[in-house]
Amino acid sequence: MDLFTGIGSVLEPFHLLLMVVGVFIGLIFGTIPGLSGITAVALLVPFSYVLGAEAAIIMMIGVYVAATCAGSLAGTLFNMPGDVMGAATARDGYPLTLQGHAGRAISIDITASAVGGLIGTLLLVLIAPQFLRIALRFGPPEFFALALLGMTSVASLASGSLIKALLAGTLGLLMATVGLDPVSGAVRFNFGLQQLQGGIDFIPAIIGFFAVAEIFNSLYRGTGRGRYTAKDIEKIPRFALPSWADLRRTRWTMLRASLLGNFIGMLPGAGSTIAAFLGYGTEVQLSRNPERFGKGEIKGVAAPEAANNSAAAGSMVPLLTLGIPGGAVTAIMLGVFILNGLRPGPLLFRDAPEIASSVFGALAVASVVVFFVGLLAVRLLLRLLTIPFEVFSTMVLVFAVVGTFAIYNRTIDLWVMLVCGILGFFAKQYGFPVSALVLGLVLGDIAETGLVNGIGVSRGSWSAFLSRPFTIGTLVIAFILLLLPLLWAYLGRRRRRADTAAPVERAERSSTADEQDRS
C-alpha cells in the first residue's frame, strides 16, 4: 500500500484512459445543475462488471473528483451552481465575474480544487495507516458508535431543520430493515413480495433519490427550461492560468481549507458540501477584511474549492479502513467493492493492497488531470448549459432505468428507484435532507448488526458500549453533535435580539442627546 505504486498503476495506459474519461464525465455531470457526481458514479456501476474493481474505482474517483470541482464552474460564471457546494464558491466567484474577472475566478477555482485534492491525498496516505491500526481492534460496539456518529453528524451539520434531518435519517434506517434480519434471519417489512427479501439495495435507491428526484423536481418547478446562449459562453477565456499574485494571496487559504476539509471529510456523514461551507466560513472568520467576502474576494473562491476536494479524499478514510461509507458516492464505491468480491476494511489492505494503493494514486492523478482538463475544457463544458432540458432529462431517465436494471437484472430495483425518486422529490420540496435519508439506508445494517451483536456478546447487557474508551468517546461526540444545532439556534436568537436591540438603543441615545441639546 503506497502512493507511488498507486500512481504507477493509474498511469498505465488503460487506467489513465479510464481516468480521463471519468474526469470528462464528472466535469459534465458536475457542471449541469441538478445532475451531480453521485448520479454519474451510480450510473457507472454496471461497468464495474466488465472493468473489474480496480479499473472501475479509478474511473469513479476521476468522476468524483471532477464533479466536485465542476459544481462551482457554472456558479462562478452564471450564478447557477451545478450542486449545493458550488453555491459557496459562487458567493465570491460570481461577483468576480460581474467585475470582469471571470478568468481569475475560474483559474483559482480549478487550481484550488487541484491543490485541495493533492493535500487531501497526502493526508489520506498519512492518516489511513494510523486509522487502520485502531480499526483492527474494533468490535460491534465501535461500529454501532461510528454509525451513530455518522447519523448525528449528518443531522447536525446538514442545512435546515434538525427535526427534519432526524426524521429523514430514521426513515432511511427503517428502509434498511426491509428484508432478512442480519442476526436472526427473520423476514421484515417485505409486504409479501419475495423480491424484497434481499432488502433494498442502496444503489437503485441513490439513483432514485438524486437523478429521478431531480427530474421530477425540474418538471414540477418548471426550472429546467431556462438556458444560456453560446454568446454568454464566448465571454469566458479559453485557458486561464492563475496569476502569481493570486497564488501568493491564496496559498495559506488553500492550505487551511484543505486541512479543515480533509478532517470534515473523514467524519462519516459530513461530506464535501459541509466542508465547502465550513471552509468558506472559517476563511471569513479568520480574515482581517471579512467585509470583502461576498463582493468578489478571491480567497472566497479558493477556500470552498480546496476544502471540498480535500474532503473528497478524506471521505476515503472511513470507507477504506472501516468499510463505513461517509456519503452517497463512497456508498456506491462500497457497492462496487462488494460486487467484485472485496470488502473494504482492515482486511482489504491485507488481501488486496493494490486496490488501496490505486485509490490513493487515483486521487492524486485525478487532481492533476482535473486541473489541465478543467482549464482546457471550461468553455466546452459550459456549452452543456445550452442543451435543452427536454433532451437531457429524457436521456438521464433512460440511463437511470437501464443503469439500475443492469446491476442485478431485477425489476424490483426499478420500482425501488421510482419510489425513492418520489420520496426524494418530496424530501426536497419540504426541506428534508436527502443525504440523511441515504446515510440511514447505507448505515442501517452496520448500526443494527453492531447494536445487536454488541448486546449479544455481553449476554444481554449494554455494558459493551460503555467499556472501551473509543466507543465512549465516539458516543460522546455523537451526543455533542446532536446538541450543537440547538446551541447554534440559541446563539443565533441572541445575536438577532442584540441586532434588533442595537438600533433602538442608538435611537434612544440620540433622542436623549437631542433633548439635552434643546434644553
Add this chain to the structure above:
Amino acid sequence: MAEQQAPQERPRFPRSRQEIAVAAVFLVVFVFFRVRLDSFIAGRRGATFIEPDFWPTVLLTFGIAVSALYLVRAVVNAVRDGSQATPPDDGAATDLLPRDAEAASGPESSRGNLLALAGGLALLAAYIFGLRVIGFAPSTLVFCVAFLLFVGERKPAVLIGFPLVITAVVLGVFTRLLVVPLPRGVGVFLQLSTYLY
C-alpha cells in the same frame, strides 16, 4: 441570457399548513407500523438474545417521538405566524451552511405543476412496466418519444432521431460491451428482441 424562472403562482395551501400535514403523515405512518409491527415480521423468534423486532421498535418509537415534536412545532408556528412561510427554528445548523433554497421558498402548488409531475411519474412507471412486457428496445423508443412530447419538444428531427440514437447506444453499450441481458418482453416482442440483441 434566457429567463430562469417560470412565473410563480400564489400557493393554494400556506406553507405552515403543509408542514402540519407532512408532520401528521409521518406520525400516522410511524404509529401504524409500530402498532402493526408483528404483522410485518415473519420467521424465527427466540433464537437470539435480541428479537428481530427490537431495532425496528427502537426506530419507530424514536420516529413517533420526533414526528410528534415536529407536529407540535408546526402547529405552534402556524398559530404564531398565521399563513407566513416560516420553517420551524429548531436549530438550523449555522449561517455558514446553506439553507435549502427550495425548502425556504416552499413548494409551489399549482395545478399545472402537479399535472407535469404526475405525467412524468406516470410515463416513467409505464416505461418500467413496459420493459417486462414489450422489451427494452420498443419500450425505450416509445418512452423517449412520449416523454419528449410531454416536456414540450416539437422538432420532428429530435422526436425521431434522439430516441433511435439513444436506444441504439444503450443497446450497443449494455448488450455488446457490458454483456448485460436487457429485458426482452413476451410473445412477438420476445422474438423481435431476440433478433435485435
